[in-house]
Amino acid sequence: MSSTRDIDSLIEMMAKLPGLGPRSARRAVLHLIRKRELKLMPLADLMQNVAATARECTRCGNVGSAEVCDICLAPKRANGMLCVVEDVADLWAMERAGVFKGRYHVLGGNLSALDQVGPEQLRIPHLIARIAEEQITEVILALGTTVDGQTTAHYIADQIENTVRLTSLAQGVPIGGELDYLDEGTITAALNARKEL
Numbered sequence: 001m002s003s004t005r006d007i008d009s010l011i012e013m014m015a016k017l018p019g020l021g022p023r024s025a026r027r028a029v030l031h032l033i034r035k036r037e038l039k040l041m042p043l044a045d046l047m048q049n050v051a052a053t054a055r056e057c058t059r060c061g062n063v064g065s066a067e068v069c070d071i072c073l074a075p076k077r078a079n080g081m082l083c084v085v086e087d088v089a090d091l092w093a094m095e096r097a098g099v100f101k102g103r104y105h106v107l108g109g110n111l112s113a114l115d116q117v118g119p120e121q122l123r124i125p126h127l128i129a130r131i132a133e134e135q136i137t138e139v140i141l142a143l144g145t146t147v148d149g150q151t152t153a154h155y156i157a158d159q160i161e162n163t164v165r166l167t168s169l170a171q172g173v174p175i176g177g178e179l180d181y182l183d184e185g186t187i188t189a190a191l192n193a194r195k196e197l
Contacts, residue, residue: 014029061088084156110144
């Protein structure tokens with residue numbers, strides 16, 4: 001029996017996390033072990049607490065520790081704007097930008113015929129119900145520009161057509177981007193979304 005079995009298991013588990021491979025996981029675990037009191041023990045306590053309390057918001061699908069998240073409960077965010085995103089990571093990215101002051105709706109993925117993901121596997125029926133219940137006046141589709149993301153956006157647009165104002169995030173040249181480094185699809189989207197100066 002190996003004396004490092006638990007450590008090896010921890011390294012293997014951490015290597016499965018996004019952005020960490022076996023070497024990065026090994027370095028992280030060794031660092032945590034060396035700083036056991038300062039980092040490993042508090043991390044273990046926090047992970048246990050999060051495992052026991054983390055849940056999805058019943059309204060929007062965000063992750064937090066309450067049945068309804070702080071964003072959904074904030075009265076100032078009940079301004080009629082609803083931003084539809086694919087997953088919680090997208091919601092958090094929008095929040096980091098700090099410019100959107102409405103509410104969100106997390107779909108939990110995209111429609112995909114290949115993966116047999118239909119509207120019922122996502123939170124699309126719940127979205128349609130929220131639009132009516134919460135007096136939503138604008139839905140912003142903040143979905144990826146992948147085939148599945150665009151398929152999902154078109155499906156949602158068809159379902160809520162003529163009920164609310166429907167917008168999507170602008171697409172095209174990123175700030176600081178150079179045309180020489182962009183793909184043809186990005187250049188096409190930027191050209192099609194051009195505006196007056």
